[in-house]
Amino acid sequence: MKIIVDGMGGDNSPEAAVKGSVDAVKELGLNIIIVGRKEIIERELSKYEVPNGTIDVINAKEVISNDEEPVLAIRRKKDSSMVIGLKALVEGIGDGFVSAGSTGALLTGGLFIVKRIMGIERAALATVYPTTKGISFLLDVGANVDCKPEYLKQFAIMGSVYSEKVLGVKEPKIGLANIGAEKGKGNILVKEAYDLMEDLDINFIGNVEVRDVPNGIADVIVCDGFVGNVILKLTEGMAKALFSSLKEEFTKSLQSKFGALMLKSQLKSFKGRLDYREYGGAPLLGLKQPVVKAHGSSDAFAIKNAIRQVKDFIEMDVINIIEKDINVIEKN
Numbered sequence: 001m002k003i004i005v006d007g008m009g010g011d012n013s014p015e016a017a018v019k020g021s022v023d024a025v026k027e028l029g030l031n032i033i034i035v036g037r038k039e040i041i042e043r044e045l046s047k048y049e050v051p052n053g054t055i056d057v058i059n060a061k062e063v064i065s066n067d068e069e070p071v072l073a074i075r076r077k078k079d080s081s082m083v084i085g086l087k088a089l090v091e092g093i094g095d096g097f098v099s100a101g102s103t104g105a106l107l108t109g110g111l112f113i114v115k116r117i118m119g120i121e122r123a124a125l126a127t128v129y130p131t132t133k134g135i136s137f138l139l140d141v142g143a144n145v146d147c148k149p150e151y152l153k154q155f156a157i158m159g160s161v162y163s164e165k166v167l168g169v170k171e172p173k174i175g176l177a178n179i180g181a182e183k184g185k186g187n188i189l190v191k192e193a194y195d196l197m198e199d200l201d202i203n204f205i206g207n208v209e210v211r212d213v214p215n216g217i218a219d220v221i222v223c224d225g226f227v228g229n230v231i232l233k234l235t236e237g238m239a240k241a242l243f244s245s246l247k248e249e250f251t252k253s254l255q256s257k258f259g260a261l262m263l264k265s266q267l268k269s270f271k272g273r274l275d276y277r278e279y280g281g282a283p284l285l286g287l288k289q290p291v292v293k294a295h296g297s298s299d300a301f302a303i304k305n306a307i308r309q310v311k312d313f314i315e316m317d318v319i320n321i322i323e324k325d326i327n328v329i330e331k332n
Contacts, residue, residue: 001314003307004094007036008063008081009101011297017100018044020303025054028308033094035060035085058093060084063101066296070104074112082106086113089289096290096310098281100298106291107143107284114287117319119326122151123286124158125225125293127232128167133216137163137172141228141282149192152176152222153200158285158322159220160202165316166283166309167219175208175218177227183207189224197222281306283313285322290314 003024007017014036021032022045031054034041038059045055062080064073077083082101086109089097097114099106107125116123126139139159144151156174163172176194178186183194185207197204208217210231223231250256281294281302290313294306313319 001096001311002031002033002094003310004033004035004085004088004097005303005307006081006085006097006099006101007034007041007057008060009099010294010303011100012299013100014040014044016298016300016303019048019300020298020307021055022048022050023300023304024307025051027304028311030307030311031055032307033058033088035081035088036063037061037081058084058088064105066102068102068105070102070108073102073105074108082109083113086110086291089291090114095314096292098292098294098303098306098310100281100294100296100303100306103142103293103296106293110284110287110291114289114291116286117288117323117326119323120154120158120286122147122154123284124151124155125282126159126162126285127282129213129221129232129235131214131216135167136213136216136218137167137220138213138228138231139220139222139285140225141232142225143284144224145226145229147189147224149189149196152189152193152224153196154286154326156197156200156202156204156220156222157325159222161321161325162283162285162318163220165318165321166312169219171203172219173217174202174204174220174222176204176206177210177213177221177223177231178207179209181207181209193222281309283309288319290319 005017005021007014021034025032033056035058038057041057060079060081062077064077064080064082082099085097088094122144124140125143127141129136129138137159139155160172160174163169178190213221281292284291290310292306292310
């Protein structure tokens with residue numbers, strides 16, 4: 001298995017991409033292809049002991065930045081690490097692709113270069129969401145801000161497959177994000193999506209209120225990209241505010257500092273459960289080949305876990321299962 005890594009994407013690249021790739025080779029037993037400015041990538045690689053033949057470098061002179069218009073960037077920057085990496089994936093040089101670069105550009109490149117699975121109307125950006133019971137799988141989180149009911153139905157199918165095959169959840173519970181749990185609640189989109197999802201051969205539990213998502217009410221939460229992105233960003237903001245407030249309280253007095261010291265291991269564990277780095281990245285479901293978007297501020301640990309996520313994606317044959325399920329359902 002060979003995983004292609006965008007060596008120039010993200011705030012901490014190429015250092016994070018290279019170190020994460022080296023760690024992935026050693027810990028996961030696979031091969032890596034890093035795409036980027038060859039002289040820079042090789043200089044970073046020279047800092048580590050790498051088993052012979054496990055990491056190759058493909059030269060790419062250009063880099064797509066976050067402030068560039070995605071469609072224009074993909075079309076104009078043919079020699080960018082992202083475009084060359086995606087093309088290498090399509091050409092069979094590698095089996096999966098990881099990038100911490102521009103989300104918009106990766107979505108565009110995924111659709112234009114890798115292309116969608118036959119029968120899938122829209123690809124969805126999905127992410128693992130920490131809950132009190134472990135994790136849930138949230139999609140879409142930003143690829144499609146305007147959706148049709150049919151899209152949400154397909155998100156439910158893809159989310160169910162990924163949750164079961166990659167995240168290891170048996171008969172995952174699928175919930176539709178809404179303003180109320182009762183059938184008939186919400187806008188036209190979710191009402192019509194509810195009717196479509198109710199007829200699917202998945203474990204659909206109906207509407208779920210967003211306030212119950214952190215409590216693990218469902219294994220997969222389905223929503224349009226606008227709602228999903230708001231849920232994700234609000235959660236990130238609340239987590240940062242919570243830890244900031246805790247830090248302030250724990251440093252107010254000698255007594256509170258002593259209390260913080262006594263709870264240090266518990267607080268570290270709690271923080272780890274909310275750490276995006278533990279979960280790797282966000283798979284772009286609905287494409288013909290595995291593509292994972294790592295967080296823009298990913299360090300080496302996060303990149304390694306994103307690579308691990310692609311490895312699981314490939315090994316569990318998720319794309320073929322999605323393609324089969326979609327085609328069977330569409331025929332029915």
